[in-house]
Amino acid sequence: MIRLIISGANGYFGSIACQYFEDKGWQVLKACRQDNADIWCDLDSPEQFAKLTIDSHVDLFIHAAAAHEVTCREQPYRSIYQNVVGTKAALDFCVKNNIEHFIYLSTFHVFGHPKGEINESTEPLPVNDYGLSHLQAEQYVQMYTREGKIKGMVIRPSNFFGIPVDLDKFGRWTLVPLAFCREAIETHKIVLKTPGLQKRNFVSVNDICRxxxxxxxxxxKIPLLHIYGVNTISIRGLAELVQNVMINNFNNKVELVIPNNIYSSYFPQRNEFTYTSKYLKEIYEPRGRIENFIVDFVDLFKGIKSVE
Known part of the structure; x- marks a missing residue:
């Protein structure tokens, strides 16, 4: 049996990952700051976390605890501290407890405005605190690996999606696929703030876990790994996909509201890009499709709303 620790275990990614690995028969220890924590982990108190000792052997630590993009924008100083110093604390915790393998959940957004083919050799060029703080955290993982303190891997998934484990406690409604579904169900509209020409690649959380x-x-052998998904689609295309699912699968019409074309010149289409990897095909090629997720999530959310 493989024993692993997942930090941020009650977060969007972490809770799905805990369920995935438990279903695989792995023993999962949850590191978080909620009451169900097996290991107390608070990124606002990194020194306390770094000094903790545990009695059992652990094979792998997945560090998924971090301030997300909205928090980084609204509370930049605290978020940078959590993402960078929090990662160092997680590494020190592993060194102290002789945990050899460490995986850091970074992000595609270290590339800022992507252009052309992007693989593990492409130089990151972050454009905000979210991307830069993840890149700095990556460098801590790389430094600890060079110094022989741990065996570390940085993974950079694109925008991920997955059915939340507990929808009642879910708080990441700023994530576009979920936000569009919720808006379509509750208001029968999807309102875009821009023409929606910018593209995103989407990968399922279960594929990341696989x-x-x-x-x-x-x-x-692979200290840095990009994880891409099947779908690269514009924000407008994603909204239209939700619109089509609502009418074709649930017989509900949804209005798509797009800013007047007169303003489109202020939001030019972003450069075309391909998010790829030099190694991923040899490991596992993701299969989860965003349209299947939309159908499943809308079905779940509509069921909950009808009960309410």
Whole structure:
């Protein structure tokens, strides 16, 4: 049995990942600051976390605790501290407890405004605190690996999606696929703030977990891994996809509201890009499709709303 720790275990990614690995028969220890924590982990108190000791052997630590993009924008100083110093604390915790393998959940957004083909050799060029703080955290993982303190891997998934484990406690409604679904159900409209020409690549959380499951034993060979999904689609295309699912699968009409074309010149289409990897195909090629997720999530959310 593989024993692993997941930090941020009650977060959007972390809670789905805990469920995934438990279903695989792994023993999962939850590191978070909620009452169900197996290990107390508060990124506002990194020194306390770094000094903790545990009695049991652990094979792998997945560090998924971080301030997300909205928090980074609204509370930049605290968020940078959590993302960078919090990652160092997680690394020190692993060193103190002889946890050899460490995987850091970074983000595609270290590339800022993506252009052309982007793989593990592409230089990151972050444009905000969210991307930069993740890049700085990556460098801590790389430094600890160079110094032989841990065997670390940085993974950079694109924008991920997955059915929340507990929708009542879910708080990430700023994530576009979920926000569009919720808006379509509650208001029968999807209102875009821009013409929606910017593109995103989407990968399922379960696919990310499958990649981790298959790759963590390869950490020494692959210290940096990009994880892309099947779908690269514009924000407007995603809204239209939700609109089509609502009418075709649930017989509900949804109005799509797009800013008047007169303003489109202020929001030019972003450069075309392909998010790819030099290694991923040899490990596991993601299969989760965003349209299947939309159908499943709308079905779940509509059921909950009808009960209410």
């Amino acid at each position: 990649v981790i499951e298959n790759s963590y034993v390869l950490i020494e």
